[in-house]
Amino acid sequence: MSRTGWTSYPLGRKTGTVTTSLVRTRYGTLDDVRATVALHERCSADALTRRFHAPVTRVPERLATQLLAPARGWSVVAEQNGVVVALASVGPVSPHEVEIGVVVEDAQQGRGIGTRLLREVAADAGRRGYRSLLCLTQPDNDTVLRTIERAGLAFDEHVTDGVLTVVMPLSAHARREHPGLPRPA
Template sequence: MSAMTAVPAPRPAATPLPALGADRRVARTTAMGNHPAGGRSRRAPRPSRALPRRSAPAPLPVREGLALARRPWQLVPTGPGLSPKALGEDAPVDVLAGLSSRAARTGQESSPALRVRGAVPADLPALAAMHGRCTGTTLLQRYRAGGRVPSVATLTQLLRQPLVLVVLAGPRQVVAVATAHVSSRPSVDFTTEMGVLVEDAWQARGVGTALARHVGASLRHLGYGQVVTTAATASLPLTRVMEGLGSTRHGVAEDGGARIASRLDASALDGLAGGALTATTADAAAAVL
């Protein structure tokens, strides 16, 4: 038998030892992978444990938002009947507004409902008559100007504002009015002005509060976050009306009067009956009225 000679296997080429600290760089590069931009690699961001932020809904277009705000709805004031009722400032305010109220669902009303809708030029005589029934103190709080009744020219200009709402106790009897300044887009600080006037015989019955909350809900849908009103003094009824819109701050107006600013509260105003009505609810309200 022939002898077999063992051939030794070739030895692998020696691998050069990495420089000092290179093993750490190699391990870091392997863990991170190549950067997609071809530059220096970066550690992948860790997943955030914070809860996702709730994004605010996009504001409605001005024309659509104003049409929604001007649609008719019902307001049932407190107190039996429609006769004037003097309530103390500490009396509870309980207003049933819109179709979600118990009175509207059952068809049994403790007092006939008032009608709220967008103002039209034909409301000028009834609006002037309502201002004539207001006392000088009420007019002073709303307009200042010495507590005098606004002229017909002033009221005509008021009716030309984009958002003007009237409250009617009868076909030609206006008992309250609300105005708000609305432009093509919200201001830089998302703030606008609002004014509410309720004639004396209907005050302290929740009419002004319901009307202001309706306006506030409508302004939120138009992209505004804060509303401001000015008066001669920061009276308790006016303060309560503004506090119904959200957190409220008091200041001094340029003419020395009271300036009250309220941040529109989403939780208090969203879904407000008689406020930011949906198209379906508004159509139903118009059908009943």
């Protein structure tokens, strides 16, 4: 995989993943602030640094609020037995592109939860009319690329100034036909 220039990966690469049938996903709400703080408390320093691109030791309620209700964006939480175990935050960077950030608590990593969140956000973003997803990460974060591959999304990657930029084009079919997640009551 080239990290010196744009590299494209077509849709349909190996996409196996672990089942997540015991996990429920839904839109995040401000009622999830304390659960989001608790989620981040269950994450290692490495997981928090990878998510926020800086050494973060804790996520205060104010930041949890911004992650759950980003300006002009939305969030999706994954729950297991009523406990929030993962969060995807989505915010527009242009009228055609949204940026996604995902965190999965350490004990739940490797079970397909991040992949499921990415798939659901991609479908929902397409339904909302966005043409691509953007993800910024560290160049050595191969977990992000494996998650994108398992989600079945095509992507282009490029490293600039020490940041790996991954762009995932969304299909026109997904933009027209995906019903999205159920809205919170």
